[in-house]
Amino acid sequence: MTKKILLIAGDGIGPEVVGQAKKIIDFFDKNTDKKFECENALLGGCAYDAVKTPFPSETLELAKKSDAILLGAVGGPKWESLDYSVRPERGLLGIRKELELFANLRPAKVFDALVDSSTLKKEVVENLDIMIVRELTGDLYFGEPRGVETLADGTRRGFNTMTYTSGEVERIAIVAFELAKKRGKKLCSIDKANVIETTEMWREVVSEIGAKKYPDIALSHMYVDNASMQLVRNPKQFDVMLTGNMFGDILSDTASMLTGSLGMLPSASLGAKINGRQHALYEPIHGSAPDIAGKNVANPIATISSLSMMFRYSFDYKKEADAIDKAIENVLNNGHRTADIATSLQNKISCTQMGDEILKEITKIL
């Protein structure tokens, strides 16, 4: 069956990195029994420039009809002075909300060939392979009431609401437990249950589900401040980490730096099943990198790995996903590096060259 992929290149380096993943999709489409149909849509700053909204309704319609979405990145200084309601990031939050993409999966894996790129000692990060499961549609980012008000004395008060329902906690916990079942059977849930009531409830719900449905998974709980410290002190103690939206935003960026470069890390955002279709959006964790946009120096590996996650989680194309992952590993072992992961002694290759090298390896593996 032909799979419909919606490509949302976005802003900055987005089109450059998504372009490399597209070459791989085209290769599979032409040379294997896996068939794909790709469409393109606007989101973020480029959408605002074209139609004065960062989240055009056509993009939402195409997204709803697709089997999976591959996104580059959105945002950049050009749009920073716009009103908050039409900033590029509103497009991203909008699509997550509309498609109910509540589960964000962020693997942080250290490749052998890049173990020295990390700022941490080799023995701390060697063979690191953790998965952060972040809730994506609740918490302070969406809670109401929110805003900034002017008080009677002329000073201002900003306020946001941290909110979760037990149902929201339950569905994200199940995603994390299921992943832990397929991995190391270890789950650490992160909260601030000593101070914040919402997260006290979070801990209770996760514990109940663990005891009832997943007695074979070793469940632990950790306060977020300790978790941020443990992530840099001894990250290998973790396998799957479960967090809310805000704590996850911060912890997953910390985890990404354990691996050395933002340009290496993919992510998946999975939705609820609606009418038998589970929406899913795959994207690199990095932003639009305006400082290097248009120079053909960006690292496309995070985006290509995101494509591999799409094959694995949305399409169940394990062999093809394994081939992409292996190809990336081989290319790195062969010494090929984009600027962000190269040492001063290594030859740097461009974004397109990295895409070509990975494609060459895929053809050898298949």
Ligand code: NAD
């Ligand atoms: P960023 O991730 O864009 O860049 C941080 C640093 O990492 C920069 O030096 C950049 O050159 C480098 N970098 C990032 N990706 C790289 C890659 N693939 N290859 C090589 N180097 C890479 O973060 P930022 O500078 O804080 O944000 C820039 C813009 O991106 C902002 O407008 C921000 O809002 C937006 N943003 C978007 C997303 C998203 O679309 N999901 C995520 C984060 C930031």
